[in-house]
Amino acid sequence: MTPDDTSNPAPPPGPPRGSREFRDEDNNRLDVSWDADATRARVRVDYFDKAGKQYWWNTADLAPRYPWWTFNPPAGNATIRLAEEDGQTVLLGCLPISYNAAIDPEREIARWPKIQAPEPEDGPDARASGSAALAPFAAPAVPGCGWAPAGAVIQNPACPQELLSILAVRPAAAPPPEGPLLGFVLLSDPKDLPLYNTLSGLRTQPDGWSKMIAAAVDFAAHDPSFVPSLASLDTPASAYPFLVSQIRALRGEVSLDAVLRTVDTFLFAYGVGPLQEYLASAYPQQIEARVWQSLFAVALGAPAPPPLPDDLVEVLQVDHFLRELERERGEAPPQPLTQPCGREEALGATVLLPEGVVPIEPACLEPPPSPPVSGPGWVKALGVGDLSRICQCLKGYGLGEVAQVVNVMERERLELSARELTRREETTETHQTEDLESTEEEARVSSSDLRNELEDVVAAEALCSQYNNLSQTYTETQVTLSGTWQGSEGVKERSDRQTRDLAEALTRRTASRLARKVAELRIHRHLREEERIDARDIDNRQGSGRLVGIYRWLHKIFEIALRGAGKRLVVEFEIADPAADFLLHIRNLHGVHLAPPRPPEDYGVKTWQDVTPENYLELASLYQIEVPPPPPATVSLIRSFQSQPPVFQAELEVPEGYQVTAGTVQYLLGDKSDNLVGYVGPASFAYPNTPPTAILGLLQTPAATSGSGGTGTCPALADPFTYSQVPFQPFQGSSPLSLAGTTEKKLPAALLSTAAWFSATVTLTCGLPAGSELLTAWQIRTYDALVAGYLSARRRYEEEIRARIGAASAADKRRIERQQLRRRAFRILWSRRAPTAPPSGGAPVDEIDGRFRELFERAFCWEEMTYAFHDWPPPPEPCRPNPCWPGQALIHAEADGLFESFLRARSARALVPVRPGFAAAVLFYLSFGLPWPGASAEAPATEPDLPVLADLRAPLEGCDGASWCLEIPTSMLVLQAGSELPTFPCALEKTS
Numbered sequence: 001m002t003p004d005d006t007s008n009p010a011p012p013p014g015p016p017r018g019s020r021e022f023r024d025e026d027n028n029r030l031d032v033s034w035d036a037d038a039t040r041a042r043v044r045v046d047y048f049d050k051a052g053k054q055y056w057w058n059t060a061d062l063a064p065r066y067p068w069w070t071f072n073p074p075a076g077n078a079t080i081r082l083a084e085e086d087g088q089t090v091l092l093g094c095l096p097i098s099y100n101a102a103i104d105p106e107r108e109i110a111r112w113p114k115i116q117a118p119e120p121e122d123g124p125d126a127r128a129s130g131s132a133a134l135a136p137f138a139a140p141a142v143p144g145c146g147w148a149p150a151g152a153v154i155q156n157p158a159c160p161q162e163l164l165s166i167l168a169v170r171p172a173a174a175p176p177p178e179g180p181l182l183g184f185v186l187l188s189d190p191k192d193l194p195l196y197n198t199l200s201g202l203r204t205q206p207d208g209w210s211k212m213i214a215a216a217v218d219f220a221a222h223d224p225s226f227v228p229s230l231a232s233l234d235t236p237a238s239a240y241p242f243l244v245s246q247i248r249a250l251r252g253e254v255s256l257d258a259v260l261r262t263v264d265t266f267l268f269a270y271g272v273g274p275l276q277e278y279l280a281s282a283y284p285q286q287i288e289a290r291v292w293q294s295l296f297a298v299a300l301g302a303p304a305p306p307p308l309p310d311d312l313v314e315v316l317q318v319d320h321f322l323r324e325l326e327r328e329r330g331e332a333p334p335q336p337l338t339q340p341c342g343r344e345e346a347l348g349a350t351v352l353l354p355e356g357v358v359p360i361e362p363a364c365l366e367p368p369p370s371p372p373v374s375g376p377g378w379v380k381a382l383g384v385g386d387l388s389r390i391c392q393c394l395k396g397y398g399l400g401e402v403a404q405v406v407n408v409m410e411r412e413r414l415e416l417s418a419r420e421l422t423r424r425e426e427t428t429e430t431h432q433t434e435d436l437e438s439t440e441e442e443a444r445v446s447s448s449d450l451r452n453e454l455e456d457v458v459a460a461e462a463l464c465s466q467y468n469n470l471s472q473t474y475t476e477t478q479v480t481l482s483g484t485w486q487g488s489e490g491v492k493e494r495s496d497r498q499t500r501d502l503a504e505a506l507t508r509r510t511a512s513r514l515a516r517k518v519a520e521l522r523i524h525r526h527l528r529e530e531e532r533i534d535a536r537d538i539d540n541r542q543g544s545g546r547l548v549g550i551y552r553w554l555h556k557i558f559e560i561a562l563r564g565a566g567k568r569l570v571v572e573f574e575i576a577d578p579a580a581d582f583l584l585h586i587r588n589l590h591g592v593h594l595a596p597p598r599p600p601e602d603y604g605v606k607t608w609q610d611v612t613p614e615n616y617l618e619l620a621s622l623y624q625i626e627v628p629p630p631p632p633a634t635v636s637l638i639r640s641f642q643s644q645p646p647v648f649q650a651e652l653e654v655p656e657g658y659q660v661t662a663g664t665v666q667y668l669l670g671d672k673s674d675n676l677v678g679y680v681g682p683a684s685f686a687y688p689n690t691p692p693t694a695i696l697g698l699l700q701t702p703a704a705t706s707g708s709g710g711t712g713t714c715p716a717l718a719d720p721f722t723y724s725q726v727p728f729q730p731f732q733g734s735s736p737l738s739l740a741g742t743t744e745k746k747l748p749a750a751l752l753s754t755a756a757w758f759s760a761t762v763t764l765t766c767g768l769p770a771g772s773e774l775l776t777a778w779q780i781r782t783y784d785a786l787v788a789g790y791l792s793a794r795r796r797y798e799e800e801i802r803a804r805i806g807a808a809s810a811a812d813k814r815r816i817e818r819q820q821l822r823r824r825a826f827r828i829l830w831s832r833r834a835p836t837a838p839p840s841g842g843a844p845v846d847e848i849d850g851r852f853r854e855l856f857e858r859a860f861c862w863e864e865m866t867y868a869f870h871d872w873p874p875p876p877e878p879c880r881p882n883p884c885w886p887g888q889a890l891i892h893a894e895a896d897g898l899f900e901s902f903l904r905a906r907s908a909r910a911l912v913p914v915r916p917g918f919a920a921a922v923l924f925y926l927s928f929g930l931p932w933p934g935a936s937a938e939a940p941a942t943e944p945d946l947p948v949l950a951d952l953r954a955p956l957e958g959c960d961g962a963s964w965c966l967e968i969p970t971s972m973l974v975l976q977a978g979s980e981l982p983t984f985p986c987a988l989e990k991t992s
Contacts, residue, residue, distance in 0.1 A: 024101035200356030568913035623789030657774030663737030674755030
């Protein structure tokens with residue numbers, strides 16, 4: 001090391017700065033630039049289309065404490081973050097480049113050595129002299145900062161942040177004045193064009209839209225009037241782009257003669273000048289006729305590769321400029337074309353296609369159904385709205401009401417044990433560190449408290465009221481004013497005043513809600529402060545007077561300002577079932593499908609009479625319940641009778657609810673010569689008696705001899721020593737019992753037999769009578785069990801759904817509502833496409849083509865969307881107004897009424913502003929069902945859109961500059977210097 005190195009060490013590395021470029025296959029570009037120092041890294045992203053035109057940018061400050069930046073460019077969600085790795089700072093990103101390419105997964109964008117913050121001269125623990133923990137502090141100087149874009153993480157709390165957007169939809173603009181319009185190109189007499197007559201005749205026919213497209217395609221393919229390219233036109237029309245560059249080369253205000261000289265020089269170069277003679281010739285009319293008809297065909301979907309669509313528009317714009325220039329030649333000043341803005345307005349005039357070439361939706365050509373049927377939703381251009389934003393800026397801090405007063409009288413002392421005091425000393429350093437971190441974190445979080453609470457206020461108190469045809473509607477963080485006003489004030493002045501009053505009322509109501517919330521937090525914090533006070537040792541025994549400490553609440557003081565953001569075309573969506581996709585996702589969360597149980601009516605069980613012994617098991621399994629089996633259809637009563645041990649009589653009891661339908665007696669006798677008799681209730685039975693047979697057979701005896709005086713024969717006596725035994729002949733039989741129709745419940749039974757050994761069994765068959773009360777009671781009980789099982793299953797389903805919804809929506813309910821409404825709005829826009837517009841790559845119909853999705857993403861300010869939910873289906877299409885359709889919003893009195901309304905709504909009404917520069921492109925799509933194949937800024941519109949477009953071009957007279965202050969209470973305490981109690985000015989006026 002040289003002496004010079006010792007005395008003059010090398011300076012630390014400068015703050016790293018740089019940029020990096022990313023491109024996709026279509027040459028769309030993303031630029032990421034950064035500029036870092038020891039405390040933060042400022043990152044900026046810029047998006048460019050394939051033509052090199054910037055269409056979106058944003059910037060944010062990242063720091064070690066706040067390393068994440070999440071934002072939403074038109075192409076999708078993006079994240080950039082800071083990380084530390086081996087003593088280096090790494091900038092990582094996961095973000096889209098275009099709609100078809102992205103930096104995914106996360107990758108490194110930049111890396112630089114970690115920069116250490118310079119330390120004070122006295123070391124890192126140095127402290128300014130005279131500082132104290134509770135001494136008043138001075139806020140550091142706030143560096144300059146502009147109004148930051150919404151969603152950016154701002155390290156400096158004094159930088160303004162957006163709180164709320166107000167979209168005031170004004171009454172319809174008055175028709176434009178008669179005469180030429182500098183910013184619009186109109187066709188004077190379209191009936192002179194053959195293609196116009198053909199298209200206007202087809203538009204009202206059945207399937208007219210498809211027929212118009214077919215006629216346009218046929219015109220482009222076979223009619224020689226179609227302009228396939230700009231070069232196919234004769235000069236000077238084919239050289240119009242050069243004339244445009246010459247006119248735009250005129251800087252600042254110039255004389256009308258200078259403009260005329262530029263045009264005449266161009267025309268003379270092609271031998272058609274000067275301007276007056278050129279316009280009087282037939283050439284411009286012929287060229288315009290060809291270009292207008294070609295533009296009709298392109299608008300309806302005829303093949304037109306770029307840059308043909310924009311070239312056709314440019315030809316009409318230049319002809320329009322030339323005619324306006326000739327008209328101003330004979331007029332007195334002011335002459336707009338002498339000013340650069342006037343020349344640019346004429347050269348960029350919007351081409352308005354005649355209404356006769358605009359297709360009519362098929363639904364509007366069909367007769368309306370009776371009764372009216374609600375569809376999936378629709379979209380239409382509502383009008384022009386003035387967009388204003390409420391912004392907040394932290395102005396400072398102030399002392400509020402008295403929170404606590406501590407008094408220690410003379411010669412008093414608060415004693416604490418040494419152990420407690422020691423533990424407090426041991427934890428002092430840690431406690432201070434935690435307090436510092438908590439304070440910084442609380443400051444960062446509370447910087448958005450006003451915004452979050454304002455969102456809840458507007459969401460919970462959304463309303464729709466009418467005052468002299470004025471509807472003032474605000475939901476979530478958007479506000480819409482629409483209608484007309486009456487009174488001495490002008491319409492514009494009244495609109496601005498209403499917007500300011502509404503903005504101030506909302507913010508003050510939010511401050512009141514915050515005050516109530518902080519009051520609840522103060523109770524808990526106050527208890528903790530008492531515990532800390534008990535841990536102090538305050539000794540005033542040597543004091544000469546009492547000690548008084550006054551603690552005051554600390555308030556944040558915000559300055560609220562209303563900033564105008566310009567005019568916007570407002571598009572209205574009527575959306576059916578806004579939560580359908582979200583609930584479908586919830587039911588299939590993690591691949592586990594959760595289906596709602598179907599009621600018994602869906603299985604044909606509408607009353608208890610539909611429950612049968614054949615279907616009850618299947619129904620019970622559906623709801624996972626146990627039900628008792630039905631009473632059996634038949635029951636058998638069996639009684640046995642026997643000789644050993646003797647059982648000759650019994651009583652048979654018929655079960656309750658049954659009747660005896662049949663009976664039998666089965667018996668077994670020792671010998672078939674025995675007999676059997678008996679009865680069961682009113683029925684009797686008998687086994688008929690047969691000639692007796694000796695149990696012991698006798699031997700065969702000789703014939704009887706006649707004795708003297710005898711007249712007959714006598715049997716011979718058997719020889720007891722020579723007899724042979726006759727075997728038994730057991731007998732089995734049965735006899736029916738006539739018991740049908742018996743109503744007795746107890747039936748006596750008895751048997752009697754001459755047999756020495758016998759056994760008999762009486763069997764009675766009992767059945768359920770028609771309309772049995774026993775079966776009816778079982779059906780009712782089973783039906784009640786099925787209904788209870790269904791309700792229980794429904795409760796379990798709803799509890800599971802609620803649990804899934806709660807887990808999925810815990811982060812941000814408003815974001816979910818916007819995402820789902822945006823998804824459904826995309827489908828409605830996609831359904832408005834032309835009949836011949838196929839999905840990309842043969843994809844299903846519900847998948848949106850890339851050209852269409854790019855338009856839907858870029859053209860609309862979805863983050864500025866305002867909406868309300870309804871408990872009825874969407875109204876019919878705009879071409880079929882329904883005066884009976886109600887207009888009140890659906891708001892449930894739940895913890896989050898707006899989100900509950902979203903889940904239960906059958907329809908939603910959303911108002912979405914269009915980004916600047918895309919109004920004509922959106923109107924073109926709503927009319928023709930196709931994205932304009934050229935640049936969005938060059939898209940033509942239709943003649944009915946003239947009032948809206950003229951209103952958008954009119955100068956904006958906003959309400960910039962309106963501001964007011966709000967005091968937001970916090971849960972922090974400050975020890976007041978001195979012991980004087982504060983006094984506050986009273987705002988009440990004295991009344992006599």
